[in-house]
Amino acid sequence: MKLHGYYRSSTSYRLRIALELKGIGYEYVPVNLLTSEQKGEAFTSRNPFGSVPLLEADGKDRVQSMAQIEWLDEAYPDKPLLPQVIDDRYVARELAYAIATELHAPLNLPVLKYLKDPLGHSQDEIDNWYRHWLARTLDPVEARLAQLGTGDFLFSRPGFFEVVLLPQVYNARRFAFDFADKPHIERIEKACLALPEFQRAHPDAQPDNPENQ
Amino acid sequence: MKLHGYYRSSTSYRLRIALELKGIGYEYVPVNLLTSEQKGEAFTSRNPFGSVPLLEADGKDRVQSMAQIEWLDEAYPDKPLLPQVIDDRYVARELAYAIATELHAPLNLPVLKYLKDPLGHSQDEIDNWYRHWLARTLDPVEARLAQLGTGDFLFSRPGFFEVVLLPQVYNARRFAFDFADKPHIERIEKACLALPEFQRAHPDAQPDNPENQ
Numbered sequence: 001m002k003l004h005g006y007y008r009s010s011t012s013y014r015l016r017i018a019l020e021l022k023g024i025g026y027e028y029v030p031v032n033l034l035t036s037e038q039k040g041e042a043f044t045s046r047n048p049f050g051s052v053p054l055l056e057a058d059g060k061d062r063v064q065s066m067a068q069i070e071w072l073d074e075a076y077p078d079k080p081l082l083p084q085v086i087d088d089r090y091v092a093r094e095l096a097y098a099i100a101t102e103l104h105a106p107l108n109l110p111v112l113k114y115l116k117d118p119l120g121h122s123q124d125e126i127d128n129w130y131r132h133w134l135a136r137t138l139d140p141v142e143a144r145l146a147q148l149g150t151g152d153f154l155f156s157r158p159g160f161f162e163v164v165l166l167p168q169v170y171n172a173r174r175f176a177f178d179f180a181d182k183p184h185i186e187r188i189e190k191a192c193l194a195l196p197e198f199q200r201a202h203p204d205a206q207p208d209n210p211e212n213q
Numbered sequence: 214m215k216l217h218g219y220y221r222s223s224t225s226y227r228l229r230i231a232l233e234l235k236g237i238g239y240e241y242v243p244v245n246l247l248t249s250e251q252k253g254e255a256f257t258s259r260n261p262f263g264s265v266p267l268l269e270a271d272g273k274d275r276v277q278s279m280a281q282i283e284w285l286d287e288a289y290p291d292k293p294l295l296p297q298v299i300d301d302r303y304v305a306r307e308l309a310y311a312i313a314t315e316l317h318a319p320l321n322l323p324v325l326k327y328l329k330d331p332l333g334h335s336q337d338e339i340d341n342w343y344r345h346w347l348a349r350t351l352d353p354v355e356a357r358l359a360q361l362g363t364g365d366f367l368f369s370r371p372g373f374f375e376v377v378l379l380p381q382v383y384n385a386r387r388f389a390f391d392f393a394d395k396p397h398i399e400r401i402e403k404a405c406l407a408l409p410e411f412q413r414a415h416p417d418a419q420p421d422n423p424e425n426q
Contacts, residue, residue: 048353048360049311060300066314067306074299086287087273093280097313098262101279105318114345121332132327140261147261 001026002056004043006033007206010104010167011065012053016201017163018069022079030208033109066100069163081159092154095141096164103137103168130175138172138182141165145184152191158198166192170203214239215269217256219246220419223317223380224278225266229414230376231282235292243421246322279313282376294372305367308354309377316350316381343388351385351395354378358397365404371411379405383416 003019003026005012019026031037031052039050047054047063055062055072062068073081082089105111107130115121115129145154154161169189172179179186192198203209216232216239218225232239244250244265252263260267260276268275268285275281286294295302318324320343328334328342358367367374382402385392392399405411416422 048356049315049350050353051315062303062307064307064310064314066310067303070306071299071303074302086284089287090275090280090284093283094275094277097277097279100310101277101313102262102264102318102321105315106324108315110349111319114342119332119334119338119342125332129327129332136323137262140263143261 002029003027004029004031004054004056005052006031007203007209009033009052010171011051013167013170013201013203014065014163015053015055015068016206017166017198018072018081020197020201021081021158021163022072022076024072024076028206030206032208066097069160073160081163083155083159088155091148092160095144095154096161098137098141099164099168103133106133107171127175131177134168134172134175134177138168138177138185142182142184145188150184150188153188158192158195162188162192165189166198215242216240217242217244217267217269218265219244219251220416220422222246222265223384224264226380226383226414226416227278227376228266228268228281229419230379230411231285231294233410233414234294234371234376235285235289237285237289241419243419245421279310282373286373294376296368296372301368304361305373308357308367309374311350311354312377312381316346319346320384340388344390347381347385347388347390351381351390351398355395355397358401363397363401366401371405371408375401375405378402379411 001019001024003012003015005015005028007030016028031043031054033052037043038047038052043054044050046061049063051063053063053065053068055068057075062071069081082092112126112130115126121129148154153159165185165188169179169185193202199205204211206212214232214237216225216228218228218241220243229241244256244267246265250256251260251265256267257263259274262276264276266276266278266281268281275284282294295305325339325343328339334342361367366372378398378401382392382398406415412418417424419425
């Protein structure tokens with residue numbers, strides 16, 4: 001299996017965590033978003049969305065991170081990311097899809113670029129935008145975790161929700177988001193980052209991170 | 214089962230289509246987004262995200278439309294929305310999640326409101342924003358449908374993808390988006406709108422649509 005991704009792309013980071021938690025070996029193929037490699041013909045002929053990550057497996061290219069993760073969990077049922085009980089699966093998806101559908105897109109690079117040009121906003125305005133949408137979704141995620149009485153992970157071990165949460169928290173910290181009123185999210189973050197699977201998947205550990213070159 | 218929603222909310226429309234296609238009877242409970250009813254204590258105590266749709270079933274409240282739809286398909290396996298073959302399930306999710314994760318949030322009411330205030334953009338600038346993101350995701354969705362040689366529906370009958378596509382197309386038409394170069398999407402739209410399930414789910418048929426009052 002080959003994962004075409006970018007070290008700091010949060011959707012690529014989701015896939016790296018998913019593959020690590022499932023114990024699936026893969027080759028990492030860096031795609032340079034800074035030179036818009038994902039918009040070149042060589043890449044878009046394989047992925048019309050022109051986005052990372054692209055997962056190459058069984059001779060097929062698969063894209064769109066949430067569809068990839070759902071597929072991985074069905075095609076490789078060992079070490080499932082989603083729990084087995086239908087109600088628990090719903091809970092994991094509620095929190096993961098809140099982040100993936102409400103929060104991810106407004107914070108993603110194409111939207112941030114559009115705010116700068118053509119809309120002409122300053123970095124301060126963009127930073128406020130970023131933190132506004134983070135709070136709007138992470139506040140209720142934290143409230144839900146409190147209601148559920150969550151411990152170190154949403155369930156007994158990290159899975160579907162943590163795959164989506166950790167990359168978003170990583171991004172939020174780059175924008176100096178204040179987690180002081182989010183003890184559940186911070187506890188889950190800490191517990192995940194202590195695990196070798198999350199350490200290997202982390203942007204800091206990727207070969208295309210300039211600090212490793 | 215009770216569906217708390219708003220006639221023009223595209224995520225509420227998704228759920229109405231899903232319930233109709235699965236043949237699950239439900240009571241529709243309108244939530245007035247224009248008076249911010251979804252942000253009131255009576256509603257947020259049941260849904261900390263303060264969003265519609267809320268699905269009341271088996272004595273539980275469930276939220277976040279994609280998690281609700283995945284749950285419905287697992288808890289009520291008759292008339293499945295997702296195909297049975299794992300690879301086909303991936304294809305349906307790739308296209309549905311492209312719309313749900315990339316496209317929905319930047320076009321959703323909270324983001325459009327923020328562009329107006331505090332960011333101070335004109336309606337023309339907001340309309341351009343809207344059409345920009347529509348094209349960015351619907352162009353590759355159309356390309357994928359062409360690659361797949363899609364007919365009236367993605368598979369033999371409407372399901373997971375059409376549940377997400379139709380509400381987005383409905384919204385796009387309100388913003389005068391040009392579908393001239395999207396024959397596959399237009400053909401699927403036409404085939405769906407000819408079915409009684411989609412007609413019953415349509416915003417025009419809802420009791421909280423002012424034209425019905």
